[in-house]
Amino acid sequence: MSTxxxxxxxxxxxFITLLHSTYSTYEHLSYLKAVEKVPNDMPIEIIVxxxxxxxxxxxxxxxxxxxxxxxxxxxxxxxxxxxxxDTRPSFNTFNHRxxxxxxxxx
Amino acid sequence: xxxxxxxxxxxLYVPENIVHNVKTITFIRSSMSAITGSAAGILGLTGYSxxxxxxxxxxxxxxxxxxxxxNANPGIYFRNGSDVWTEGVFxxxxxYVLFWTLLYGIVHVYD
Numbered sequence: 001m002s003t004x005x006x007x008x009x010x011x012x013x014x015f016i017t018l019l020h021s022t023y024s025t026y027e028h029l030s031y032l033k034a035v036e037k038v039p040n041d042m043p044i045e046i047i048v049x050x051x052x053x054x055x056x057x058x059x060x061x062x063x064x065x066x067x068x069x070x071x072x073x074x075x076x077x078x079x080x081x082x083x084x085x086d087t088r089p090s091f092n093t094f095n096h097r098x099x100x101x102x103x104x105x106x
Numbered sequence: 107x108x109x110x111x112x113x114x115x116x117x118l119y120v121p122e123n124i125v126h127n128v129k130t131i132t133f134i135r136s137s138m139s140a141i142t143g144s145a146a147g148i149l150g151l152t153g154y155s156x157x158x159x160x161x162x163x164x165x166x167x168x169x170x171x172x173x174x175x176x177n178a179n180p181g182i183y184f185r186n187g188s189d190v191w192t193e194g195v196f197x198x199x200x201x202y203v204l205f206w207t208l209l210y211g212i213v214h215v216y217d
Contacts, residue, residue, distance in 0.1 A: 018148070029213070051145070053141075071182070072118065
């Protein structure tokens with residue numbers, strides 16, 4: 001359960017850094033427009049911040065998503081008791097040990 | 107295993123767990139598509155470089171799923187082990203393009 005909480009915190013960090021890099025890019029472009037330069041390359045700080053937020057977000061999404069379940073039936077049957085398996089409606093057992101127990105009592 | 111009929115093959119697996127795993131992978135893929143699309147728009151990628159960026163981040167996501175979610179052993183959780191690398195990649199491409207164009211428009215086009 002605690003990995004989900006860590007994942008949510010990391011997700012918020014990633015989201016905030018992504019928003020900040022958006023705003024930084026916007027400010028950078030409006031500065032270039034104000035001093036009448038042609039925008040050519042983005043500053044390396046903004047690129048690094050953006051990629052950092054993507055990596056943080058990837059880890060957070062994977063932590064939030066919860067564990068996968070094994071799909072093999074034999075791994076699943078190990079956890080079930082024989083009584084649980086026998087009491088399904090399409091597999092009623094009429095010829096069971098109750099008859100012998102009843103006759104030995106009576 | 108190969109000599110068994112298709113019906114016996116189907117009873118080897120738990121259908122609910124297969125559906126649960128595919129749902130989990132799809133959730134991760136669509137979230138990552140939205141976020142990497144936003145990042146591509148912020149970085150101002152255009153043309154082929156945006157699609158190359160998607161390919162790189164899809165490989166990164168697959169590697170993280172493979173290493174963290176399946177502990178480098180995807181055969182336990184998927185019928186084909188390679189499903190962990192391909193599941194939902196092309197579906198995520200469309201949400202990627204949506205967020206890419208949205209953020210590119212907000213940051214680089216309109217001011």
